[in-house]
Amino acid sequence: MPGNCETVTRTTEGRSGTEAAFVLSRGVVALFAVAAGAAVANVYLSQPLLVTMGHDLAMSPALVGSVVTLTHVGYGLGLFFLVPLGDVADRRRLIVAQLLLLVTALSVVAAAPTAAALLAGMAATGLLAVVTQTLVAFAASLAPPAERGRVLGLVTSGVVIGILLARTASGLLADLAGWRSVYVASASLTALLALVLYRVLPRRSAAPPATAPRYGQLLRSTLTLFARERLLRLRALFGLLVFAAFSTLWSSVALPLSEAPYSFSHSAIGALGLIGVAGALAATVAGRLNDRGLSRRTTGIALALLAASWLPLAFTRSSLWALCVGVVLLDLAVQAVHVTNQTLIHALxxxxxxxxxxxxMIFYSIGSAVGAIAATSLYTVAGWGAVCALGAAFSCVGLVLWACTSGVGGEGEGSR
Structure with missing residues (x-):
């Protein structure tokens, strides 16, 4: 896999000798993309399955909604408590260990006899799925600064495809073999990826320096970075708002589609994710634009598209074409902002x-959880129109924030 394409060798601050000499080929970047996409997919597999899970385990509608929320809460905790370890630990061992633990969590979900067991397994799945972000940070550290946007764009494309195809694969497998088969299949794929990554990823050639922070210091330093870096705070707010909008759509769109006049099956609802794969294109294009110093302009255009996407989405009940147009616009916009955010903050x-x-990504998780619980609750009491108004509100707040912060870092936002 690593040997037959364009390669570059480099040294990067904070890397050991073996990592610094590691050859980052297109094949390895593709492996990062596949692994990151497969890991994060586990956060979204449940969305087309909520109704079936609820019936199977005799869960109330409110309890069913907490499946998505708990998964995102677990993801948020993992972002704070697990992902920072990548700055001091051997990332190869950390990634493989998290993947193997994720296999265990997925197995718990697949075999869950009660609602309590299911919820515990889903929370653990979210906690361990943050291995995606360890992979993203690892890929960014291996890339040269001049190509970091491109590499992050390619890896984020994998994440986008994983998120969106999760619903398609999940719905199809559930229709064929029941919802539990979805988690059996995911556990098997995760175990295979753990083996491949163990063999391919570079290992740390030396022990961490004696000055490496202890675990408590590591966590506190994350808070210090937020206190010190205005650009990080701003980009985190953008992340929260765009993923609140993203989750508003994807956590609730199965509800109107499963009702009259559509009454779609799991697989039909899941196939909607195929349309959103266009967001993967935005990730790669946004990465290249960031390498050219056009991060601010990319962000503004993307946020304007995000706000505009809710107009066609509002006509979902009467037009599947309008839904498709809205989905493409929304996913393009969200992924363009996301890649821009990651490229800028890693460079700090x-x-x-x-x-x-x-x-x-903690802010991403907060936004996703807020969007999911707010959208499903709002749909119950006020319908699809209110859900679209909520998504549009998140999007417009992001656009206003962008317009009001034009002085942060200039066009490329490289200064602080």
Missing amino acids: HPAAGSRLIGGY
């Missing part, structure tokens, strides 16, 4: 890449 302190990306 490359040696603290895991802490920066982990801290930023």
